[in-house]
Amino acid sequence: MNQLKFIAGTKEEIPAKYLDQLFVLMLANYKEILKDDPPEIEYYRKTWSLGVSSEQKLIYVLVINQEERVLGYSYGSWNIKYDNLDKGYFWVHIAxxxxxxxxxxxxxxxxxTKFPQQVTGLATEVFTETDGVLFIESLKMKKNYEEVLSSTxxxxxxxxxxxKESRKLKQQALEKGYEIIYIDNMDHVFHLDFIKYVEMAQEIWNDMPLEELTYEDEVLSxxxxxxxxxxxxxxxxxxxxxxxxxxxxxEQAGMTATRINEHHSEIAHQQDTGVVRSHRGNGLGLALKYQMLEKLLIETKAIKWQTGNAGSNEHMLRINDILNxxxxxxxxxxxxEKSKLLEKLD
Incomplete structure (x- = not known):
């Protein structure tokens, strides 16, 4: 095997001369795991230049051969505030x-080896029918959760x-005492009590099934x-x-959010959807999703709508079925555990 070198560091520490190769690998990674056309490469350039959120640390490792070709990469992240400070996440992709x-x-x-001492547990995810399955199984990691990714x-x-259906469901919600409003991008403060909105979002987040994951509730400020x-x-x-x-x-009873990226405008990515427990049983989940469906059809160029749900979340999976x-x-x-994973790699 040719002599290899591993370059590790934050985004700022990774030499710029390797970035275009790294972004090409990211495009290939997307296509492999999602079996679909990836975003424009400008998407990766933009997200890279944005830096890292204040709540996290992020480290990359690039593997490079003698010809200065990037053969693969990995990255790891961990929280430095709010919650789950002992947990880390990693991803590996090799050409x-x-x-x-x-x-x-x-x-x-x-x-x-770059994770700090505070991180004692590590998690990763794989996409079925990819080489990642065999890789992770070889490490004997424990499967604690399964997400189902679907598209319409x-x-x-x-x-x-x-x-017609959207308006009918909205009227039924109104008859039960609920108004459904629309918020664009960051305009929450113009339409509702933003503090209460965040409290609702936190409740929805922490009510989502974790199955056997060992994560604690998230703190959403x-x-x-x-x-x-x-x-x-x-x-x-x-x-x-x-x-x-x-x-x-x-009271803010429920919400649904979807994003569309300007560099991948044909796909709408579903974000959070949920109704707080005290307001369930009023058809709000389906009503909210139908408002979104109408908006996507009439006001966007999206041709696919993707969503992910825990395999155990039967209620949301039923709504997904209704929306095809x-x-x-x-x-x-x-x-x-980090220590046990390191033993597997020795």
């Missing part, structure tokens, strides 16, 4: 032509029929949520949000 040579494990080992073909809907939205917008995303409000109490979502890949999430 197809360079697999079965031990580069994945060598790159991962280089990465894991927006070109197969009749906009007028959707509009106003500052954290604002930064998340700002970063998405600065990355070229248009964020569309619908919120259900209980008119009598002015078809599963196209499962994403198991694996966990292992």
């Amino acid at each position: 197809k032509s360079e697999r079965r040579k031990g580069l994945g494990k060598r790159t991962l080992k280089e990465l894991i 073909d927006l070109t197969k809907f009749d906009p007028e029929e959707v509009k 106003v500052e954290r949520y604002q930064e998340m939205i700002q970063r998405k917008v600065l990355s070229g995303n248009h964020i569309m949000t619908f919120v259900a409000i209980h008119k009598e109490t002015n 979502h078809e599963p196209f890949v499962n994403i198991p999430v694996y966990e292992m």
Whole structure:
């Protein structure tokens, strides 16, 4: 094997001369795991230049041969505030032509040694029917969660029929005492009590099934949520949000949000959807999703609408069925103690 070098560091520390090669690998990685055309390369340039959020640390490792060709990369992240400070996440991608040579494990080992002492547990995810499955299984990590990624073909809907159903569900919600409003990008402060909105979002986040994952509840502050939205917008995303409000109490009862990136405008990516427990049973989940479907059909150029849900989240999976979502890949999430994973790599 040719002599290799591993370059590790933050975004700022990775030499600029390798970035175009890195972005090409990221494009290939996207196409491999999602079986679809990736975003324009400008998307990766933009997100790279944006830097890292204030709540996290992010480290990259690039594996490079004698010809200065980037053969693969890995990255790891961990929280430095809010919650789950003992957890880390990693991802590894090696160019197809360079697999079965031990580069994945060598790159991962280089990465894991960069995690701080506070990180004692590591997690990663794989996409079914990819080489990542065999790689992770070889490490004997424990599968603690499984996400179902599904997509619906927006070109197969009749906009007028959707509009009719959307209006009907919105009227039914109104008759039960709920108003559904639309929020564009970061305009929450103009339409509702933003502090209460973040509290609702935190409740929805922490009510989502974790299955056997060992993560603690997430702490969602106003500052954290604002930064998340700002970063998405600065990355070229248009964020569309619908919120259900209980008119009598002015309580925010549920929400759904979808984003479309300017460098990948044919795909709408579903973000959070949820209804707080005290307001369930009123048809709000389906009503919110239909408002979004109508908006996507009438006001965007998206032709696909993708969403991910825990395999155990039967209620949301039923709503997906109504909206003609078809599963196209499962994403198991694996966990292992950092020390035990390092032993596997020795």
